Amino acid sequence: MKILITTVAPNLESEVDPRFGRGAYFLIVDPNTLEWHAHPNPGVNASGGAGIQAAQFVVEQKVDAVISGDFGPNAFDALNAANIAMYLFGATRTVREAIARFNAGELERVGAAAPQRRV
């Protein structure tokens, strides 16, 4: 299994980056072995459509789930269309902590497969 997390720095001790399309790095992690590799976000300075560009990258990397602070409407539609699970890291601060909470099933899931959020 592979999950992608938006991060501030390219390592497991980094803080999570709350922005999906504009996050500094995409860290792809195996949540069981904690093996990881980092990609700088190519769309960090895009003038527009950064969320879609990021979603396109996520799909190409064939990850199973994405963890970020939130997903904009365009990124949300794109990830939903590709059936990629989206999780919010909520109050989590570091990547390591986010993965632990993901493994424990404690992160909130959003999207078509998730229970409806009450507004």
Next chain:
Amino acid sequence: MKIAIASGKGGTGKTTIATSLALSLANVTPAPLFLDCDVEAPNAHLFLRPTFERRQKVGILIPRVDESKCTYCGKCAQVCQYHAIAVLGKKVLVFAQLCHGCGSCALICPDRAINEVPGVMGVLEAGTARAGIAFARGVLNIGEPMAVPVIRQLKKWITPAPNQSVILDAPPGTSCPVVESVRGADFLLLVTEPTPFGLHDLRLAAQIARELKIPAGVIVNRDGTGDARTDDFCAAEHLPILLRVPFDRALAEGIARGQALVDVRPEYGAWFRQIVAQIANREVVR
């Protein structure tokens, strides 16, 4: 002759100046053509009170993907500079609000799976206004993020008669919609107020004039407020100050009632005509 009115900062009096400039020129034949290019919040009609006689929907061509022909090769997504089309496994999504209508995706598609269909972004309206002024404006649909295609088509929609002056009322700011509005103008009137905010944006607007090689001059509105730095800037940049409109309660009250500047202060009519004559005779040089 085409005269564009821009400011940078919003609320400095672009429309106040533009509408009265048009009214001042309305006693000549043909009466001027007025284009309200502030398609996100057009307001010149409040002062010129046109009756609209023609209306046309406008927009750009956006891609529609025939998924029975699509092989999901992803070339359309790669070529799109605006990320308006995404290929996500066995699905293609078009984000119409990001599309600039360039047609690259349809051109590059090896399977001819992309047709371009009209996407409506707004409407153009034209008619005759006070004093016989030919009036046209664009109105961008609410929620639509891109003003430029509507402005571009507004400027193409009506061809001015020979010797007809064109007054272009630009939107505030200094981004793409302003550049699109003032592009091709013979002269750029920069309306400012002598405040730090006014000056900050005047600097940016003056750069647009320089970049586009359009001769420019300044009208200082609410003269008497603020400080001397706007005058200093204009002197240093060799930007002529063509007119000063004092901070005047009677003017503000008139405008709030829908009166034009020249309705409240008719003496400005001759001054506007003089400015236009100076511009036409190339007496105004930066």
